Amino acid sequence: MKDAEPQAIRLADYAPPNWLVNEVQLTFRLAPRATRVLSRIRFRPNPEAGGRAFFLHGEHLKLIRASVDGAEISPRLVDGGLEADVPDAPFTWEAEVEIDPEANTALEGLYLSNGMYCTQCEAEGFRRITFYPDRPDVMAPFTVRIEGPEPVLLSNGNPTASGAGWAEWTDPWPKPAYLFALVAGDLVALEDSFTTMSGREVTLKLWVRPGDEHKTEFAMEALKKSMRWDEEVYGREYDLDIFQIVAVSDFNMGAMENKGLNIFNTSAVLASPDTSTDANFERIEAIVAHEYFHNWTGNRITCRDWFQLSLKEGLTVFRDQSFTADMRPGGVSRIEDVMALRGRQFREDNGPLAHQVQPDSFVEINNFYTATIYEKGAEVIRMLKTLVGDAAYRDALDLYFARHDGEACTIDDWLKVFEDATGRDLAQFRLWYKQAGTPRLDVTEDWDGANYTLTFRQHMPATPGQNEKKPMVIPIATGLLGPNGDEVVPTTVLEMTEAEQSFTFEGLAARPVPSILRGFSAPVILNRETSPEERAFLLAHDTDPFNKWEAGRALAKDVLIAMITGEEPPLAAYLGALAAMLRDEGQSPAFRALALRLPGEDDIAQTLFDANVTPDPARIHDAAETLRQEVAEHLQDMLPRLAAECVVAEPFAPTGEQAGQRALALEVLKLTTRLDGGKAAAAMFESAGNMTLSLGALGCLLDAEKGEDALAAFAAKWQGDALVMDKWFMMQVVHAAPEKAAATAEALTAHPAFNMKNPNRFRAVFGALAMNAAGFHHASGKGYDLLADWIIRLDPLNPQIAARMSSAFETWKRYDADRQAQIRAALERIKASENLSRDTGEMVGRILA
Ligand code: 0A1
Numbered sequence: 001m002k003d004a005e006p007q008a009i010r011l012a013d014y015a016p017p018n019w020l021v022n023e024v025q026l027t028f029r030l031a032p033r034a035t036r037v038l039s040r041i042r043f044r045p046n047p048e049a050g051g052r053a054f055f056l057h058g059e060h061l062k063l064i065r066a067s068v069d070g071a072e073i074s075p076r077l078v079d080g081g082l083e084a085d086v087p088d089a090p091f092t093w094e095a096e097v098e099i100d101p102e103a104n105t106a107l108e109g110l111y112l113s114n115g116m117y118c119t120q121c122e123a124e125g126f127r128r129i130t131f132y133p134d135r136p137d138v139m140a141p142f143t144v145r146i147e148g149p150e151p152v153l154l155s156n157g158n159p160t161a162s163g164a165g166w167a168e169w170t171d172p173w174p175k176p177a178y179l180f181a182l183v184a185g186d187l188v189a190l191e192d193s194f195t196t197m198s199g200r201e202v203t204l205k206l207w208v209r210p211g212d213e214h215k216t217e218f219a220m221e222a223l224k225k226s227m228r229w230d231e232e233v234y235g236r237e238y239d240l241d242i243f244q245i246v247a248v249s250d251f252n253m254g255a256m257e258n259k260g261l262n263i264f265n266t267s268a269v270l271a272s273p274d275t276s277t278d279a280n281f282e283r284i285e286a287i288v289a290h291e292y293f294h295n296w297t298g299n300r301i302t303c304r305d306w307f308q309l310s311l312k313e314g315l316t317v318f319r320d321q322s323f324t325a326d327m328r329p330g331g332v333s334r335i336e337d338v339m340a341l342r343g344r345q346f347r348e349d350n351g352p353l354a355h356q357v358q359p360d361s362f363v364e365i366n367n368f369y370t371a372t373i374y375e376k377g378a379e380v381i382r383m384l385k386t387l388v389g390d391a392a393y394r395d396a397l398d399l400y401f402a403r404h405d406g407e408a409c410t411i412d413d414w415l416k417v418f419e420d421a422t423g424r425d426l427a428q429f430r431l432w433y434k435q436a437g438t439p440r441l442d443v444t445e446d447w448d449g450a451n452y453t454l455t456f457r458q459h460m461p462a463t464p465g466q467n468e469k470k471p472m473v474i475p476i477a478t479g480l481l482g483p484n485g486d487e488v489v490p491t492t493v494l495e496m497t498e499a500e501q502s503f504t505f506e507g508l509a510a511r512p513v514p515s516i517l518r519g520f521s522a523p524v525i526l527n528r529e530t531s532p533e534e535r536a537f538l539l540a541h542d543t544d545p546f547n548k549w550e551a552g553r554a555l556a557k558d559v560l561i562a563m564i565t566g567e568e569p570p571l572a573a574y575l576g577a578l579a580a581m582l583r584d585e586g587q588s589p590a591f592r593a594l595a596l597r598l599p600g601e602d603d604i605a606q607t608l609f610d611a612n613v614t615p616d617p618a619r620i621h622d623a624a625e626t627l628r629q630e631v632a633e634h635l636q637d638m639l640p641r642l643a644a645e646c647v648v649a650e651p652f653a654p655t656g657e658q659a660g661q662r663a664l665a666l667e668v669l670k671l672t673t674r675l676d677g678g679k680a681a682a683a684m685f686e687s688a689g690n691m692t693l694s695l696g697a698l699g700c701l702l703d704a705e706k707g708e709d710a711l712a713a714f715a716a717k718w719q720g721d722a723l724v725m726d727k728w729f730m731m732q733v734v735h736a737a738p739e740k741a742a743a744t745a746e747a748l749t750a751h752p753a754f755n756m757k758n759p760n761r762f763r764a765v766f767g768a769l770a771m772n773a774a775g776f777h778h779a780s781g782k783g784y785d786l787l788a789d790w791i792i793r794l795d796p797l798n799p800q801i802a803a804r805m806s807s808a809f810e811t812w813k814r815y816d817a818d819r820q821a822q823i824r825a826a827l828e829r830i831k832a833s834e835n836l837s838r839d840t841g842e843m844v845g846r847i848l849a
């Protein structure tokens with residue numbers, strides 16, 4: 001028998017907590033199978049509450065004893081926690097519970113990773129540590145005493161006392177329980193310090209397992225840069241005596257912003273030139289910044305409830321994107337952000353998992369740490385900044401911090417701050433939070449010999465539970481170019497508020513070429529009939545780096561779509577424009593590398609589906625292969641010169657500049673591999689002095705089906721390094737030919753180094769399978785079956801990762817009847833498995849609905 005359907009939680013049902021917490025004291029007596037947690041919590045009635053009933057969350061806890069004001073009581077254990085009779089006045093709750101960190105494979109609450117204790121409490125993991133009102137609107141200062149034989153014992157805040165076998169930490173800043181953290185183990189630290197803008201000295205420690213010390217320096221530098229940037233750009237100063245980061249190898253997500261004690265997935269913090277790619281370095285810098293920035297946007301000002309998640313996540317992603325753009329100038333980081341947005345968030349928005357940036361209901365909050373909450377949430381804030389302007393944005397943020405410091409807030413509080421700071425009515429803008437889906441923006445134009453008019457029409461497809469949509473405010477950054485390529489109208493933000501709206505530029509000497517949606521000023525799909533010549537013109541002349549790149553990408557897409565649908569592809573225009581772009585030395589290598597990449601196969605599938613063509617993943621793959629071959633042949637004569645140009649002469653540095661050179665070198669190598677069968681790639685693999693070039697060369701060899709020796713050499717060299725071995729697993733699946741992808745993934749699960757309990761390793765195989773579009777969707781259906789088998793196996797151990805992985809199926813309605821039937825069967829099989837978690841149950845239910 002299955003349990004009753006889990007209940008949805010609704011934003012409309014929010015009620016303030018009956019009891020608030022003045023302070024928390026915790027004592028941990030660590031033992032792998034039986035850790036004791038003693039809690040002493042001062043409660044006070046909440047004057048804003050509707051009642052006095054007393055409920056504490058608690059899951060997987062063995063209650064040893066409990067007391068109220070010193071008198072032992074027997075609380076009533078109920079589903080998800082306990083109830084007790086308490087005085088109608090402030091009182092002290094004490095309890096002792098026992099937990100089993102070693103049995104905790106879900107990696108929520110207190111668990112063991114490689115013999116080291118660590119915690120993950122967001123969103124609702126604290127209730128697996130002790131009984132507590134585990135909701136973000138209950139904030140309190142914490143004092144934590146840890147007792148155990150481990151040499152290093154850490155928690156949030158400042159260290160206040162310690163002795164042999166124990167340590168005490170005090171966090172004076174009131175925080176919700178989801179920001180609690182504890183770490184204990186045999187760790188070593190890289191130590192540094194930072195002087196804040198008011199002259200306070202902060203100790204910085206980055207803790208790793210012995211042997212990983214050589215991979216800590218880069219993240220430490222990134223941390224110091226982040227601290228300085230937040231002072232300079234947002235006026236935000238750090239607020240404790242110490243800031244610590246700990247690297248753990250078993251972690252469900254990238255990292256976690258626990259107050260003063262960030263916990264990181266090793267993959268998001270450890271870096272060295274030998275073992276990390278340029279993309280790894282860039283990601284680490286961004287995640288270190290992201291978690292640090294949460295200290296103000298998330299911790300000092302937190303969320304009232306989980307429907308407000310984007311209040312902290314959208315804003316903090318926007319802040320980390322702005323930081324990256326400042327650290328790595330040149331406009332390519334914006335292109336990379338948009339590529340990620342389209343690849344993950346647009347995909348989500350176009351399928352059964354589409355949801356609002358502020359959802360109205362959820363079953364399992366862990367399923368809502370999504371691209372929509374994070375990346376679309378960041379786009380919404382970017383638009384707000386575009387609409388109000390830089391100075392007003394900064395004023396509004398100053399007001400936000402002044403008004404709400406120490407509070408648990410809502411998205412409406414955030415918008416109210418902007419209304420008060422700018423005098424603007426944001427009622428229509430609020431729809432960006434409440435309407436799911438990606439707006440489509442159709443454009444037509446008119447030229448009367450002197451005046452140029454752009455007419456936009458917006459419409460939004462229906463999404464689950466939302467059929468009717470209202471027009472939104474869309475900032476459309478637009479510039480105009482004259483026939484000789486000069487900019488005749490610089491970037492102007494057209495503010496669209498109606499379903500259909502026209503904007504006229506008067507008194508022009510000649511018909512201009514428009515550059516619309518510069519910098520990707522709104523997360524929309526722009527539809528405009530454009531000739532290949534005009535796209536090539538924009539690729540050559542646009543002054544906006546994003547739109548310049550976009551013109552090339554749109555042209556590549558036009559070619560691929562025409563190849564698939566049997567029309568005449570504008571191949572000559574594309575190849576000519578590409579060659580001209582590559583010859584333009586005014587363009588950075590990083591830009592040229594991005595412009596050489598073809599749009600992803602999943603993106604083409606969605607575009608075909610939007611045009612009422614059922615996408616065939618095999619044909620899309622073949623078209624992409626054919627086009628890459630065409631490009632290689634067309635550019636043949638230029639490739640050696642380009643390759644020589646991108647050799648980095650200086651010693652390795654993970655800078656944006658060098659990364660751009662290596663990225664272009666690898667794009668050139670991919671094309672060269674199509675012409676020389678892998679000779680240059682084999683040489684590069686032999687001589688590469690860093691992981692970026694080594695891995696890039698390995699990918700080329702795998703594509704040429706000449707990777708066997710390189711794979712063996714790579715494994716022999718790196719078998720002791722888990723993060724590098726993750727790459728070894730991943731590369732084989734990503735680069736497998738479509739008919740071999742599922743079999744390759746399956747064979748890898750039998751490798752002795754495969755460990756399903758480690759999220760990084762599981763993702764290395766199955767995340768990679770989902771990324772290999774033609775392989776995953778191979779007509780045999782083997783990709784679907786294999787993934788379903790492993791989701792079913794993983795679910796009892798780690799429901800969060802099982803649930804996340806099931807989103808690989810979210811695009812299923814695009815495909816033909818056979819594939820749909822195969823995917824439906826796979827999903828039904830997951831759904832029918834015994835004791836399916838609430839996490840995976842919700843995801844599969846929504847995908848099937
Ligand atoms: N708040 C973190 C992300 C995070 C969310 C949930 C986690 O466990 C379920 C872990 C981390 C961030 O935005 O970085």
Ligand code: ZN
Pocket residue numbers: 290294312313316
């Ligand atoms: Zn975050």
